[in-house]
Amino acid sequence: EAQVTQNPRYLITVTGKKLTVTCSQNMNHEYMSWYRQDPGLGLRQIYYSMNVEVTDKGDVPEGYKVSRKEKRNFPLILESPSPNQTSLYFCASTLSGQGHEKLFFGSGTQLSVL
Amino acid sequence: AQSVAQPEDQVNVAEGNPLTVKCTYSVSGNPYLFWYVQYPNRGLQFLLKYITGDNLVKGSYGFEAEFNKSQTSFHLKKPSALVSDSALYFCAVRDMGNDKIIFGKGTRLHILP
Numbered sequence: 001e002a003q004v005t006q007n008p009r010y011l012i013t014v015t016g017k018k019l020t021v022t023c024s025q026n027m028n029h030e031y032m033s034w035y036r037q038d039p040g041l042g043l044r045q046i047y048y049s050m051n052v053e054v055t056d057k058g059d060v061p062e063g064y065k066v067s068r069k070e071k072r073n074f075p076l077i078l079e080s081p082s083p084n085q086t087s088l089y090f091c092a093s094t095l096s097g098q099g100h101e102k103l104f105f106g107s108g109t110q111l112s113v114l
Numbered sequence: 115a116q117s118v119a120q121p122e123d124q125v126n127v128a129e130g131n132p133l134t135v136k137c138t139y140s141v142s143g144n145p146y147l148f149w150y151v152q153y154p155n156r157g158l159q160f161l162l163k164y165i166t167g168d169n170l171v172k173g174s175y176g177f178e179a180e181f182n183k184s185q186t187s188f189h190l191k192k193p194s195a196l197v198s199d200s201a202l203y204f205c206a207v208r209d210m211g212n213d214k215i216i217f218g219k220g221t222r223l224h225i226l227p
Contacts, residue, residue: 035216037143042120042219043158043204050213090157099139100146100165100208103215105157 002027006091006106013081014114018087021109023091024029029104031094032074034066036087037108043090049074083111116141120218127195127217128199128226135190137205142224145189146208149179151201158204164188175199195225 004025013019025032033048035058045058049068063085065077074093077083088110092103117140131213139145146165150158162173169181179190184188188205 031213035217037128040123040219043217044218045214048213048215054214059216092158100163101204102148102160102163103150103158105159107157108155 002104003092004068004091004104004106005111008109010110011106012112012114015102016080017080019078019081019111021078021089021091021111023074023076023106025104026072026095027095027104028071029093029106031095032068033092033103034064034074034076034091035090035092036060037090038087043078046076050054064081081111085111086113087111116207116212116214116216117144118170118207118216118218119223120203120205121165122221124170124222124224126224126226129197130194133192133195133199133223133225135203135205135223137188137190137218139187139188139205139207140186141209142205143209148183148206148208148215149177149180149188149190150204150217151172152204153201161203167177195224197227199223200225 007022030051034046035043044060047066049055087108094103095101119138148163149161150159164181172178202220204220208215
């Protein structure tokens with residue numbers, strides 16, 4: 001089954017403790033992206049990747065890192081999480097950078113930073 | 115810079131009535147426009163898209179959307195609402211000039227039995 005898999009689904013951590021949220025897709029998609037969803041703010045793009053070893057900042061990249069060493073994986077790294085990073089995070093992918101294909105979304109990761 | 119506006123935080127519609135969820139956009143070039151739906155505790159699911167051609171596009175679950183270039187709008191519509199249509203709806207735009215995909219803030223649709 002074609003899917004985007006995120007782990008974990010729920011995560012509670014403390015300020016400053018490094019964490020990684022994994023994202024994997026099995027559709028051979030070139031484009032992958034991370035979003036955070038906050039009430040009243042909708043989805044905001046954190047980082048995106050057009051292909052392996054190519055990453056770019058979205059609208060809210062501060063406090064986050066990403067890497068794209070393999071085509072299927074696009075982990076989101078929080079080196080020193082802070083409470084303002086408490087949010088619902090979604091990974092998404094699409095076939096290529098041509099722009100007109102639909103995004104496939106993971107099920108989300110609810111992160112709480114205490 | 116590109117942007118998407120969904121002017122209504124919430125829309126209430128009686129079951130069986132037509133529904134409209136509004137979206138306006140701003141891009142520097144020609145847009146690719148999308149609608150996604152989010153059900154509780156789920157990721158977003160694609161509903162429909164406008165790339166080029168006919169201004170009225172049809173999508174999943176009986177939804178359709180009308181692209182209006184002069185009004186820079188892409189409103190989502192359905193002729194007869196179902197209670198199961200209750201969800202959070204997001205409009206998204208991709209400017210053909212860059213690689214970012216920008217989402218609106220979302221509109222919560224309540225279909226009343």
